Amino acid sequence: MHISAASKKGYFITFEGGEGSGKSTQLKLLSTYFEKSGLPFIATREPGGSENAEKIRSLLVSGAVDSWDPVTETLLFTAARSDHLNRIVKPAITEGKIVICDRFFDSTLVYQGIGKGIGEVYIKSLHNMVFGNFMPDLTVILDIAPEIGLKRADARRGNENRFEQLDIKFHQNIREGFLQIAQNEMERCVVLDATKDTETLHKQIVGIIKEKCGVFL
Numbered sequence: 001m002h003i004s005a006a007s008k009k010g011y012f013i014t015f016e017g018g019e020g021s022g023k024s025t026q027l028k029l030l031s032t033y034f035e036k037s038g039l040p041f042i043a044t045r046e047p048g049g050s051e052n053a054e055k056i057r058s059l060l061v062s063g064a065v066d067s068w069d070p071v072t073e074t075l076l077f078t079a080a081r082s083d084h085l086n087r088i089v090k091p092a093i094t095e096g097k098i099v100i101c102d103r104f105f106d107s108t109l110v111y112q113g114i115g116k117g118i119g120e121v122y123i124k125s126l127h128n129m130v131f132g133n134f135m136p137d138l139t140v141i142l143d144i145a146p147e148i149g150l151k152r153a154d155a156r157r158g159n160e161n162r163f164e165q166l167d168i169k170f171h172q173n174i175r176e177g178f179l180q181i182a183q184n185e186m187e188r189c190v191v192l193d194a195t196k197d198t199e200t201l202h203k204q205i206v207g208i209i210k211e212k213c214g215v216f217l
């Protein structure tokens with residue numbers, strides 16, 4: 001297996017979708033697949049993914065549902081992203097690795113921009129100011145009705161449930177937000193039906209990576 005000669009750098013692939021849509025499950029399956037194939041990669045997540053960003057994660061994902069006002073929350077996500085990108089993601093891409101990441105900018109756009117009402121313009125401007133035009137090469141959106149996703153997440157749950165506590169309407173808006181992003185950015189995004197079984201989804205994802213990233217597996 002190798003990355004096509006045409007590509008001089010690695011790839012940045014993000015997984016997005018609501019609570020319990022299966023992002024972490026698919027990231028794990030893909031990691032195992034890459035390991036077996038000997039492809040250079042790292043698996044990471046947001047918020048978090050670097051030592052300092054993981055500290056910020058603990059402030060964001062647990063605790064009372066309203067413990068942060070939306071602007072502060074957005075800035076904390078952005079601060080965590082800055083550390084994660086500069087210390088982990090960008091160096092790995094420069095080394096030619098594939099980076100697979102559990103949530104990224106699209107989550108900020110839908111959770112804070114749409115769900116919390118900060119506005120898409122604000123979120124996009126902030127991203128642009130801090131990160132320029134840095135975006136994933138490919139984004140896999142796992143689409144599922146929030147009623148099903150939340151039930152799945154509930155069955156598995158630890159204490160990282162701050163966002164799950166928001167009402168069903170919030171989660172429906174999140175779902176719509178992801179679908180809208182996919183419509184706006186068809187080159188970058190692929191939407192998958194997350195109610196399919198894990199193996200079927202995994203095979204679909206491997207197929208998409210082969211096709212879109214020029215990675216021969």
Ligand SMILES: Nc1ncnc2c1ncn2[C@@H]1O[C@H](COP(=O)(O)OP(=O)(O)OP(=O)(O)O)[C@@H](O)[C@H]1O
Binds near residue numbers: 153156
């Ligand atoms: N395709 C699937 N079909 C049925 N159950 C699934 C599927 N994918 C994942 N699950 C189960 O649903 C639960 C949530 O999955 P997972 O933790 O991967 O979701 P997630 O998107 O990472 O959630 P969160 O946003 O809360 O981190 C787990 O118990 C997992 O085993």
Ligand SMILES: [Mg+2]
Binds near residue numbers: 025
């Ligand atoms: Mg997860």
